[in-house]
Amino acid sequence: MRITRLSMALMLAAALTAAHAGESASENPFPLPYASAEDYGAHLRADRLVQQMTLDEKLQFIHSEYQMSQVPGGGAGYIQGVPRLGIPDLNMVDSATGSGSTTQPSTTFPATIALAASWDPRLAYDFGSEIARAIRAQGFGMGLGGGTNLAREPRGGRLFEYLGEDPVLAGEMLAARTVGTQNHKVIATIKHFAGNEQETNRMGGNSQIDERTLRELYLLPFEIAARDARPGSVMCSYNRLNGTYACENSHLLSDVLKNDWGFEGQVQSDWGATHSTAPAINAGLDEEEDVGATVYLTPDLVKQALSTHAVSEARLDDMVRRKLYEMIRIGVLDDPAKAGGSFDFAKANAFTQAAEEQSIVLLKNDNAQLPLSNAGLRHVAVIGGHADVAVLTGGGSGNTRDPVTGNFSGCGGLVFGTSTGCGWWTNPWLKLNVPIVKAIQTLAPSARVSFAGNTDQTQPFRAYTQQEIDSAVALARQSDVAIVVVAQPAGEDFGDLQSLSLANPSNQDQLVEAVAQANPRTIVILENGNPVLMPWKDQVSAIVEAWYPGEGGGQAIANVLFGAVNPSGKLPVTFPVHDQDTPTWGTNGVFAQDPVYSEKLDMGYRWYDAKNIAPLYEFGYGLSYTNFSFTNLSVHRGPGHTLTASFTVRNDGRVAGAEVAQVYLGVNYNGEPPRRLVGWQKVYLNPGETRPVSVTVPERMQSVWDTSSNKWKYVQGNAVYVGASSRDIRLQSR
Numbered sequence: 001m002r003i004t005r006l007s008m009a010l011m012l013a014a015a016l017t018a019a020h021a022g023e024s025a026s027e028n029p030f031p032l033p034y035a036s037a038e039d040y041g042a043h044l045r046a047d048r049l050v051q052q053m054t055l056d057e058k059l060q061f062i063h064s065e066y067q068m069s070q071v072p073g074g075g076a077g078y079i080q081g082v083p084r085l086g087i088p089d090l091n092m093v094d095s096a097t098g099s100g101s102t103t104q105p106s107t108t109f110p111a112t113i114a115l116a117a118s119w120d121p122r123l124a125y126d127f128g129s130e131i132a133r134a135i136r137a138q139g140f141g142m143g144l145g146g147g148t149n150l151a152r153e154p155r156g157g158r159l160f161e162y163l164g165e166d167p168v169l170a171g172e173m174l175a176a177r178t179v180g181t182q183n184h185k186v187i188a189t190i191k192h193f194a195g196n197e198q199e200t201n202r203m204g205g206n207s208q209i210d211e212r213t214l215r216e217l218y219l220l221p222f223e224i225a226a227r228d229a230r231p232g233s234v235m236c237s238y239n240r241l242n243g244t245y246a247c248e249n250s251h252l253l254s255d256v257l258k259n260d261w262g263f264e265g266q267v268q269s270d271w272g273a274t275h276s277t278a279p280a281i282n283a284g285l286d287e288e289e290d291v292g293a294t295v296y297l298t299p300d301l302v303k304q305a306l307s308t309h310a311v312s313e314a315r316l317d318d319m320v321r322r323k324l325y326e327m328i329r330i331g332v333l334d335d336p337a338k339a340g341g342s343f344d345f346a347k348a349n350a351f352t353q354a355a356e357e358q359s360i361v362l363l364k365n366d367n368a369q370l371p372l373s374n375a376g377l378r379h380v381a382v383i384g385g386h387a388d389v390a391v392l393t394g395g396g397s398g399n400t401r402d403p404v405t406g407n408f409s410g411c412g413g414l415v416f417g418t419s420t421g422c423g424w425w426t427n428p429w430l431k432l433n434v435p436i437v438k439a440i441q442t443l444a445p446s447a448r449v450s451f452a453g454n455t456d457q458t459q460p461f462r463a464y465t466q467q468e469i470d471s472a473v474a475l476a477r478q479s480d481v482a483i484v485v486v487a488q489p490a491g492e493d494f495g496d497l498q499s500l501s502l503a504n505p506s507n508q509d510q511l512v513e514a515v516a517q518a519n520p521r522t523i524v525i526l527e528n529g530n531p532v533l534m535p536w537k538d539q540v541s542a543i544v545e546a547w548y549p550g551e552g553g554g555q556a557i558a559n560v561l562f563g564a565v566n567p568s569g570k571l572p573v574t575f576p577v578h579d580q581d582t583p584t585w586g587t588n589g590v591f592a593q594d595p596v597y598s599e600k601l602d603m604g605y606r607w608y609d610a611k612n613i614a615p616l617y618e619f620g621y622g623l624s625y626t627n628f629s630f631t632n633l634s635v636h637r638g639p640g641h642t643l644t645a646s647f648t649v650r651n652d653g654r655v656a657g658a659e660v661a662q663v664y665l666g667v668n669y670n671g672e673p674p675r676r677l678v679g680w681q682k683v684y685l686n687p688g689e690t691r692p693v694s695v696t697v698p699e700r701m702q703s704v705w706d707t708s709s710n711k712w713k714y715v716q717g718n719a720v721y722v723g724a725s726s727r728d729i730r731l732q733s734r
């Protein structure tokens with residue numbers, strides 16, 4: 001059963017570059033399961049190479065060679081090739097938001113959560129392509145980018161690296177990104193498989209998730225990407241899942257991934273996530289990566305396991321074959337990446353700006369406060385968030401550590417603190433060539449643009465002093481408009497956020513409230529990777545969600561403020577009113593060391609809908625400088641239980657813009673939440689233009705996981721909702 005939408009099928013066809021990719025099984029001249037001549041050939045070549053490899057050559061092919069800090073080119077892992085057989089070395093690097101090389105300059109993209117907010121698979125494809133170009137030029141044939149754990153825990157420290165709370169949105173965006181990367185001869189990894197939704201007890205917390213919840217929510221984005229985009233690698237995660245470490249969980253790696261989904265690539269461990277030799281290998285782990293040196297899949301230990309028959313030679317061959325097959329299929333074996341390639345940083349920088357412009361979400365715009373008009377604007381106050389020099393990025397392996405923008409030696413961001421070193425998770429501020437203040441000044445040339453705030457760069461996140469707040473207020477009072485930038489840091493190995501409040505880690509709410517009292521035209525810009533609480537929401541006139549905006553972010557934000565860009569992003573996560581409203585808060589917000597996913601399917605917007613809790617801003621929400629109307633819904637049920645929702649969208653306003661028309665389904669079945677997203681289309685419309693939209697929903701997206709038969713089960717007669725967000729439903733039908 002195919003779960004793709006047409007757009008994804010087209011991209012996959014392009015990825016395969018095979019005339020036979022679209023053929024049905026009966027027309028396929030190649031023995032199943034090969035999709036094409038190329039695919040068949042890749043399998044044959046991989047088989048032959050395995051036959052020619054010695055035991056030692058195979059053993060060196062299943063673990064990373066160097067200690068992490070010594071990987072050439074500043075990469076994260078390195079597999080030695082076999083030159084006598086023409087098998088090149090394979091160097092891999094983190095690639096969540098650009099190259100994570102620790103030694104080579106790179107471009108910082110907006111965070112992945114921003115990409116999800118664009119709801120634009122084409123942009124995700126380009127995002128994957130751009131990053132692939134960058135890392136190939138640095139000598140890497142594999143990118144560890146493609147994080148997609150769902151935002152179950154809104155305070156999750158790595159949420160910015162992921163694609164939000166909905167499995168279909170996350171899966172389709174991940175698939176598009178993966179195809180983009182692999183079309184540029186870079187193997188893509190999707191991660192962290194699975195149940196890795198929090199940082200608390202990061203190296204082994206036991207996520208307890210029932211099978212139905214797993215299949216319908218947490219595994220689904222991986223399934224969509226694995227089937228539609230065929231990533232070369234899946235990274236198993238640090239946590240345990242239902243009692244067993246993910247990297248030795250045979251249900252996860254073998255039953256589901258390799259058998260049910262037919263995944264032909266390799267499973268690699270997260271760095272240090274392997275806990276055994278034979279159990280891990282037999283469960284389905286194909287390659288070990290470690291932060292120090294290899295620990296469990298060392299040649300000696302694997303040889304020993306072979307000699308006692310704890311591991312079979314056939315399984316070792318399978319591990320090696322999987323990697324070779326992907327290297328051949330994706331083009332890395334015949335055309336390996338070479339370090340020192342040329343790369344157009346200016347072009348990449350322009351892309352980061354365009355990507356951010358698609359991803360910014362306009363949350364509030366009272367009395368059409370935005371876009372700002374240059375006419376009559378004399379004094380603009382920009383306050384806080386280091387907006388005179390930088391934007392915030394997420395920390396950890398999802399960061400780029402030696403960005404090309406700005407002046408700093410060997411580390412990303414402003415150099416905070418007195419230490420000479422700058423660890424990659426302690427410098428999340430990215431210094432920009434065009435920071436927000438400068439970009440605004442360019443767009444408002446006749447205005448005086450002034451900055452007030454925390455100009456102290458000795459500590460990344462200290463609180464504003466009363467004196468700083470007073471001068472910000474004084475500046476706001478003299479200005480026509482006050483733009484306040486607030487930022488919420490998060491990162492891998494920082495732990496999870498204790499609260500979604502901006503008061504954590506500093507007194508930014510107080511700053512916003514003080515400025516809002518001084519100037520009725522106060523606009524708040526948010527730089528964050530998690531939902532944010534906004535106790536001051538009713539006191540300000542406009543709110544712009546910019547996420548971690550990347551190195552083109554200063555210009556992108558200014559372009560939205562002044563209307564050079566009409567915002568079209570939509571929230572990929574729910575923003576709650578209070579921490580207490582979230583599904584994981586419990587009675588006191590204490591994180592479980594071994595989380596039980598007891599809310600089951602009621603996660604993200606499904607939770608708020610099922611429990612009737614009004615969010616601050618709901619999933620799928622985002623404003624535009626124009627208005628769209630929806631009319632004429634018809635629902636057609638076709639062969640194979642496909643469902644097609646057809647309707648029209650019209651731009652009723654006076655500027656061009658894009659609407660994300662969202663299709664939700666109410667699946668009438670025990671335990672299902674009121675609505676689930678089943679598809680969407682982002683439609684670009686000129687003023688007055690009307691466009692017919694058709695969204696086809698495959699059977700799978702209408703199904704539930706039936707625990708008695710351990711299979712998907714189609715449920716009939718469900719209600720279809722079409723709208724501009726998960727709660728702004730404009731059309732409805734059976």
Ligand code: BGC
Pocket residue numbers: 076094144191270271397
């Ligand atoms: C992270 C992975 C990352 C790896 C290599 C781990 O700590 O969890 O996402 O790819 O490090 O840097």
